[in-house]
Amino acid sequence: MQVQVKLFAFFREGRFIKEDKELPTDTTAGQVIDDLNIDREEVGVLMLNSRHCKFDTVLQEGDIYAIFPVIGGG
Amino acid sequence: MADKIFRVNMTDLSTSIEDVPADWAGHGGRGLTSTIVAAEVPPTSHPLGPNNKLIFAPGLLSGTAAANSGRISAGAKSPLTGTIKESNSGGTSAQKLAKMGCKALIIEGQPQDDSWYSLSLTPDGVTISKEEELIGKGNFAVVESVEKRFSDKIGILSIGQGGEMLMSAANISVKDPDSHVRSLGRGGLGAVMGSKKIKFIALDAGDAKVEISDMDAFKAANKTFTKALVDHPVSQALGTYGTNVLVNIINEAGGLPTKNFTAGQFEGHEQISGETMHDLIVERGGKPKHGCHKGCVIQCSQIYNDLKGNYKTSGIEYESIWAMGADCTVDNLDQIAEMDHILDDIGIDTIETAVAFGVAMEGGVLDFGDSNEMIRIMKEEIAKGTALGRVIGNGAGSVGRTYGVTRVPVVKNQAIPAYDPRAIKGIGITYATSTQGADHTMGYTIATEILGVGGSADPLSKEGMVELSRGLQIATAAIDSTGMCLFIAFAALDDETCLPALVDMLNARFGINLTADDVTNLGMSILKTEHAFNIAAGFTNLDDRLPEFFETEPVPPHNAVWDFSGEEIDTFWNF
Ligand code: SF4
Secondary structure, three states: OEEEEEEOHHHHOOOOOEEEEEOOOOOEHHHHHHHOOOOHHHEEEEEEOOEEOOOOOEOOOOOEEEEEEOOOOO | OOOEEEEEEOOOOEEEEEEOOHHHOOOOHHHHHHHHHHHHOOOOOOOOOOOOOEEEEEOOOOOOOOOOOOOEEEEEEOOOOOOEEEEEEOOOHHHHHHHOOEEEEEEEOOOOOOOEEEEEEEOOEEEEEEEOOOOOOOHHHHHHHHHHHOOOOOEEEEOOHHHHOOOOOEOEEEEOOOOOEEEEOOOOHHHHHHHOOEEEEEEOOOOOOOOOOOHHHHHHHHHHHHHHHHHOHHHHHHHHHOHHHHHHHHHHOOOOOEOOOOEOOOOOOHHHOHHHHHHHHHHOOOEEEEOOOOOOOOOEEEEEEOOOOOEEEEOOOHHHHHHHOHHHOOOOHHHHHHHHHHHHHHOEOHHHHHHHHHHHHHOOOOOOOOHHHHHHHHHHHHOOOOHHHHHHHOOHHHHHHHHOOOOOOEEOOEEOOOOOOOOOHHHHHHHHHOOOOOOHHHOOOHHHHOOOOOOOOOOOOOOOHHHHHHHHHHHHHHHHHHOOOHHHHHHHHHOOOHHHHHHHHHHHHHOOOOOHHHHHHHHHHHHHHHHHHHHHOOOOHHHOOOOOHHHHOOEOOOOEOOOOOHHHHHHHHOO
16 A cells, blocks of 8 residues: 655654655554654654554555654744 | 842833832742733723833843743733733843842833933943934844943843834844844734833843852752753754744644635645754754753754855744744745844734734735735835834734734734644634733643643644643743743653752742742732733633634634634633
């Protein structure tokens, strides 16, 4: 299945901003992070189709998946 | 030497130094400005008349070595909202006031004639002088010239043309350590200073220092506090990308108000994002990391250079970039930086003014995205005080009324900032119930709703949002009294050593025995004081509402509407 993966802030360094990925069915949000060699500890927010999700959320065909480190502002 | 109240009466041009009344002693920053406004300003007075007062107060820990403690508060009755108002800012003024032993500066009365004045403060008191040369000048010229007259070591509070012309969006500029400016931004306090006919205030503390009751305990607590701040990952991200790191995440969440609040995502988000800004700053030899005052260990500010590598602006915040960017559909950071610089110079609030531009675009005054015309209007109309310039300089509500626009994003006539309350509901409760009109900083629920700091809450659900906003508004009122930058809150929410260390510092500074509960009670009592002032000024629970269009117009991508009932909102005040 195809999923669009988007990275933000320093997660982009040495990786990418946005990429369409071909993933096996039943891939979880956490597995994508592991495959990208991103430390789960550094992850702040995950969003699937503009809604927050968790490491164990299962991705679906056509999903847009955004991965953010811990960030803040105001 | 005990701290004193410095009082200036602009009606008879007299000054005095007074002892601090006992019930003001435990207050600083916002707690003190609001306490003084509530005690001395008649709630029904005209904000620009002789009975309003302008108060400046450093935080309780300002002027000490405590990390991030250099915030100054200004308070008055607001000409924009008609409510009580406190606005706070970095820069060097809080430290100067605290060091000279000035617990608060109260400016009252109004000159009888058309003369302009300046104030100069030293540990010995206040001098009032006539001012002619700098009238009509922008803030940057004022800072340059005042530094030449005194020295570049002094602190400066000043107004630009916006404040002189009594515009409701006018702010007060606060000189930063590099002789650039930060702003006491919201609520038109620059107009109050202009109504007192004061162009600038020079602050010279000489080599005076703040006294610390128990230096060893203070140092130990500050060490723990600083470590909590420095270690928190949010602090690290703030130092790299500034607050503008929020553009992409708020856009992703569908809560980035776009094109005068008609959509929740902006096509040009990447071009104006913190990531893009960081790369541009590095490429052009600017500084991604910069503190708005000495002692800041987070350093969310930055130095932004233009294409040629020359200084353009500093301390540009997410909310300003959002307002001039997504809300007006401008996707060019250089144009936004140029506008930020112009608005700082004229001395009007970037959020209020840019949201006013968004409403003007909807009203057909100019096209969405036309940043060249925005710049022209700022320079040729607002700075010169033409009719159009004054309509925009009086804020989003003023533009809406003038051009018959119904989609006007304001609460209590103050522009709603960078988070759409339909898609991020907790912040809507803060906008509705804040004692100061729409203001995200009053109870920053975004931390929990979007950023996952201090727990998590579904931004599209109403559940628990009133409690979330209430808890944060109480905590914020207390933090705003310490002189601490609000960005300590991320560490405070997550790291259990942070707040106790802050309380320990307060105790060591003053030789007192506060507990964490006392600090929470302080926050509650400040909110209640402010709320009581507003009620006496004629506000009711029906003013704690969002504009109607949020209930009737779904905002994409979530197609969410604002669905809190009035009764639900009113439970906010049950404490
Ligand atoms: S974190 Fe930012 S706003 Fe806070 S004190 Fe530092 S530079 Fe100023």
